[in-house]
Amino acid sequence: MRADGITLRFGGLTSLDGVGLTLNRGEILAVIGPNGAGKTSLFNSLTGVYLPQEGTIEFLPAGGAVVPLVHNNVLGRRVSRKPHLVNRAGISRTFQNIRLFNALTVLENVQIAAETRSASGPIGVMLGLPHNRRNEREARRHSREMLDFVGLSGKEQNIAGSLSYGDQRRLEIARAMASNPKVLLLDEPAAGTNPSEKLGLAQLITRINTELGISILLIEHDMRLVMSVAHRITVLNFGKVIASGAPAEVQQNPAVIEAYLGSDAAEEAAEAAAAADAAAGDGAGTEASAAELPASDLGDGDAKADVVPDAAEASTADAEVAGAAEAGADAPASDAAEASAAEVSTAEAEASAAESGESESAAESGAVESAAESGAAESAAESGTEASAAESSATSAESAQLSEAESAAESSATSAESAQLAEAEAEPDADADADAEPDAESSAEPPAKRSPSESPARDTTEEGSA
Numbered sequence: 001m002r003a004d005g006i007t008l009r010f011g012g013l014t015s016l017d018g019v020g021l022t023l024n025r026g027e028i029l030a031v032i033g034p035n036g037a038g039k040t041s042l043f044n045s046l047t048g049v050y051l052p053q054e055g056t057i058e059f060l061p062a063g064g065a066v067v068p069l070v071h072n073n074v075l076g077r078r079v080s081r082k083p084h085l086v087n088r089a090g091i092s093r094t095f096q097n098i099r100l101f102n103a104l105t106v107l108e109n110v111q112i113a114a115e116t117r118s119a120s121g122p123i124g125v126m127l128g129l130p131h132n133r134r135n136e137r138e139a140r141r142h143s144r145e146m147l148d149f150v151g152l153s154g155k156e157q158n159i160a161g162s163l164s165y166g167d168q169r170r171l172e173i174a175r176a177m178a179s180n181p182k183v184l185l186l187d188e189p190a191a192g193t194n195p196s197e198k199l200g201l202a203q204l205i206t207r208i209n210t211e212l213g214i215s216i217l218l219i220e221h222d223m224r225l226v227m228s229v230a231h232r233i234t235v236l237n238f239g240k241v242i243a244s245g246a247p248a249e250v251q252q253n254p255a256v257i258e259a260y261l262g263s264d265a266a267e268e269a270a271e272a273a274a275a276a277d278a279a280a281g282d283g284a285g286t287e288a289s290a291a292e293l294p295a296s297d298l299g300d301g302d303a304k305a306d307v308v309p310d311a312a313e314a315s316t317a318d319a320e321v322a323g324a325a326e327a328g329a330d331a332p333a334s335d336a337a338e339a340s341a342a343e344v345s346t347a348e349a350e351a352s353a354a355e356s357g358e359s360e361s362a363a364e365s366g367a368v369e370s371a372a373e374s375g376a377a378e379s380a381a382e383s384g385t386e387a388s389a390a391e392s393s394a395t396s397a398e399s400a401q402l403s404e405a406e407s408a409a410e411s412s413a414t415s416a417e418s419a420q421l422a423e424a425e426a427e428p429d430a431d432a433d434a435d436a437e438p439d440a441e442s443s444a445e446p447p448a449k450r451s452p453s454e455s456p457a458r459d460t461t462e463e464g465s466a
């Protein structure tokens, strides 16, 4: 799937500004960025909910012809494929806010999606023709299979609204998979879930990719999850792509750190990196660079405050965590990054990894975690779990240093967000020239943040068959 030069405007607000992105076959590509960066707008453009004013989007399924999703037609008019035809072409999605039929059973929720693939018309269904009954049986069988895959077997007859939040997220994924997509777009699948649910979701996403061969485009704020599953990452900020590449590369990109944590933090991180380079001879902790985007939930201001890297703190904590790992962690002590991940993972993650004998992979999945991220260790302690060696070795001086850094970052994060919001609000609506034209599909995705003064939602669509 490829998007080129996608520009999407809402009146004077440019939500996407010349965005280009390619999802390769078989790949997990994460799209990250601060709040309001344009991630959901991008998903809505890819799935035909919005019609971007500029750019093209095309999909090339294996063994098939190119399917134009957004393009200029022969008359030069902007056209996009309707959402249900995008789905029929092999692209499915989940939503940031869970959208289930809460009063229906788990099985019925999935079956509805599975039946959209069948050719049964309403009359045939009403008459109960044999062909339609066969389709229904097949849809039910396939739905059960998907539920089993996501770990919801045994809950088929439960009412969807009664499921735990994590199970509801799984159900959404099962429903998206019921139409046998080749590409799955997941919009913040871990939002609102607890750490063990997040771990399970990360495993599920990887299995969908490896076992079913489905390419995945993932929007997610939880950096630990992103780093553990993504093959590549594209970073958006203010509607523009500011970085793209392998997770480790992106995590250390100064522009990315600045986008998330502000320029002061980026400078501090760069200084810390230089200090770490200078102290490279020391051994411990130097492999996990201090100038990394911390692996944690970057979805809101609180989370940002939790993960602020302080230059000095980062190297100290690095050394401590690596030292503690050498003293007793299962993770290879020679790899400071893995050791630090093993130490600062939540107790739940550790327990589950240990139980399944996957301590190494758990360590790897969190290998990107910066030692500066003492937020994870703090939250483990808060939740009554066993304090990590890294945390227990923290001195009070370091704690003071951390709180200072946290409040600095919190204020820089807040001011960055306020600036963004103020900028968005200051944009005049006067030049809006297009109708707000909600259609059935658009209304399924209500405006997240503000009412559109110029809705780019589909003014022209193409009914071409997939």
Ligand SMILES: Nc1ncnc2c1ncn2[C@@H]1O[C@H](COP(=O)(O)OP(=O)(O)OP(=O)(O)O)[C@@H](O)[C@H]1O
Binding pocket: 010, 013, 014, 015, 033, 034, 035, 036, 037, 038, 039, 040, 041, 042, 096, 424, 446, 447, 448, 449, 450, 451, 452, 453
């Ligand atoms: N329907 C709409 N009408 C007007 N403005 C919109 C609409 N949808 C999105 N925007 C604006 O576009 C910008 C990008 O929003 P978007 O929801 O795509 O960001 P995001 O990166 O997904 O944010 P978050 O992480 O908070 O979900 C924001 O400024 C938002 O207010």
